[in-house]
Amino acid sequence: EKAYPRKRNFVGIGVCGGAGATDVMSRKQAESMAVADIASVVEVKINDTIEDHDTSVERNGQLLQQNVRIQTTKRVVTGILSGVEIKEVFYDERALNWHALAVLNRAQAGAGAAEAVAQRLDQGGKVLAGIGRGPVQDLVALRRLDRMITELDRLAVALAIFAPSRKGAAKRAIESFKDDVAVQRETAAAGATVRITMRSDSAKRIPATLRTEASQALSRAGFTVVDANAAGELQIRVEVETSTQVGSMRIYEVAAGASYKLMEHGKTVLEGEL
Numbered sequence: 001e002k003a004y005p006r007k008r009n010f011v012g013i014g015v016c017g018g019a020g021a022t023d024v025m026s027r028k029q030a031e032s033m034a035v036a037d038i039a040s041v042v043e044v045k046i047n048d049t050i051e052d053h054d055t056s057v058e059r060n061g062q063l064l065q066q067n068v069r070i071q072t073t074k075r076v077v078t079g080i081l082s083g084v085e086i087k088e089v090f091y092d093e094r095a096l097n098w099h100a101l102a103v104l105n106r107a108q109a110g111a112g113a114a115e116a117v118a119q120r121l122d123q124g125g126k127v128l129a130g131i132g133r134g135p136v137q138d139l140v141a142l143r144r145l146d147r148m149i150t151e152l153d154r155l156a157v158a159l160a161i162f163a164p165s166r167k168g169a170a171k172r173a174i175e176s177f178k179d180d181v182a183v184q185r186e187t188a189a190a191g192a193t194v195r196i197t198m199r200s201d202s203a204k205r206i207p208a209t210l211r212t213e214a215s216q217a218l219s220r221a222g223f224t225v226v227d228a229n230a231a232g233e234l235q236i237r238v239e240v241e242t243s244t245q246v247g248s249m250r251i252y253e254v255a256a257g258a259s260y261k262l263m264e265h266g267k268t269v270l271e272g273e274l
Helices: 024-049 065-083 106-129 135-143 145-162 164-191 208-220
Strands: 009-017 085-092 097-105 193-200 232-246 250-264 267-273
Touching (some): 009 106, 024 065, 024 085, 024 097, 065 097, 065 106, 065 145, 097 106, 106 145, 135 145, 135 164, 135 250, 145 164, 193 208, 208 232
Antiparallel strands (some): 085 097
């Protein structure tokens, strides 16, 4: 406490059993645990302070808001922890344990948070500067900024904790950026119309529910689904594989999946497999 007062530092302790004083792996593990000890404290402080209006992700009808919050906080904390130093390492011959002391200076953490804000705003500014290639591409690019905006909100909280004097300027810059994104998104969404085309390798008819699900997913993402005169096209290819094994008993196996491409002006904007 005298050497590293908690008013100016976050302190973490790590302990790991080791075979001896030359057991480097166990020493490194103790150091990692000391850093993780600081990280857990910082994560709690950020999550306890931030307001509850986080970006949500919907999967299979469930909102994974908490999952996004935790993942984003960890990314923010990882960036802030760049200033952590291992100050002391000691091997206890009697208990056969490595002990490590990690220290994060609060001022350094504040500088790290401010730098992270500036870095993300710069990256976001480049995305906004590239807007205008087409409403579908623009809307996809703007939606990718959602995670960055959530990180910026957490970084603002981190600045309030570590460097209150920097919070005001950062908050104004973040709010201005969010307003710019909202305006651009509204403009892109107005023209982001998509037509859905589906085909299958099988002669079987494609279930109508598949098109309905695709349409709903596009609508949730901000696109407008149309039948003609669309700015973009969602191409879905359904694949069904069947096999029969005959032995002491007959076994039927069916596997189904789909690949998709979101196109605009002949260019692939997104693609993947389900």
